[in-house]
């Protein structure tokens with residue numbers, strides 16, 4: 001389980017209390033409606049969605065634009081509030097008002113399309129800061145940890161660069177190191193490669209593939225169908241705010257049951 005930097009990360013990645021095959025994420029009957037505004041009618045973004053993700057499982061969510069994929073992902077770490085239903089992540093009831101959200105979010109790594117790095121901080125500082133601010137680690141511990149994870153994503157030699165000095169793919173690898181340095185129990189990827197130049201997409205997908213191989217529980221929203229085919233344990237197809245179909249890549253890509261799934265797949269290849 002060595003990363004590109006030759007570091008064994010299995011201890012850092014194995015989340016305490018998670019046994020392989022146990023349910024890690026339990027989403028039940030979730031409904032979410034964006035209310036009407038002066039300029040737009042209200043939209044049902046999630047229409048009675050239920051999904052469980054087992055510990056160590058890689059679930060890839062695919063579907064047309066506007067089908068609710070990002071909204072579903074963002075409900076898992078409470079970036080979106082839901083109208084009804086429940087979401088439990090490794091025993092934390094996300095939808096319970098009493099849940100300490102900052103503490104909960106530190107256990108869930110999120111990687112965004114647009115990286116969300118601090119632009120006026122170096123790569124190293126970007127990875128150090130959340131560890132100190134949220135995990136209350138000492139600066140020395142956070143720095144050692146940052147070095148370890150920057151090495152894992154192949155960015156240690158660029159540790160002192162600012163985001164503006166890095167390519168999109170490199171910035172995304174720093175963002176992944178930042179998330180991993182928090183020792184997350186689950187990683188959520190929201191179109192992590194959609195904003196990248198084609199030549200840098202592969203490196204980020206390879207890193208995601210490597211994390212999957214190391215047993216990280218992952219939920220991935222992506223338009224990269226070959227990644228879904230090769231890496232997913234389960235593929236979920238969404239349309240119009242609902243899960244239309246889910247199954248192994250083989251089941252969904254080779255033997256889709258729904259006409260909507262087949263039509264989508266015929267369009268995206």
Ligand SMILES: Nc1ncnc2c1ncn2[C@@H]1O[C@H](COP(=O)(O)OP(=O)(O)OP(=O)(O)O)[C@@H](O)[C@H]1O
Pocket residue numbers: 034035043044045063064065066067068069070071072
């Ligand atoms: N903040 C918001 N306010 C109002 N409507 C929203 C908001 N965010 C998303 N929506 C709407 O909710 C629906 C689902 O959006 P969502 O971003 O989850 O879709 P998606 O499947 O991730 O799309 P894409 O592949 O284009 O990113 C869409 O109709 C979208 O326009």
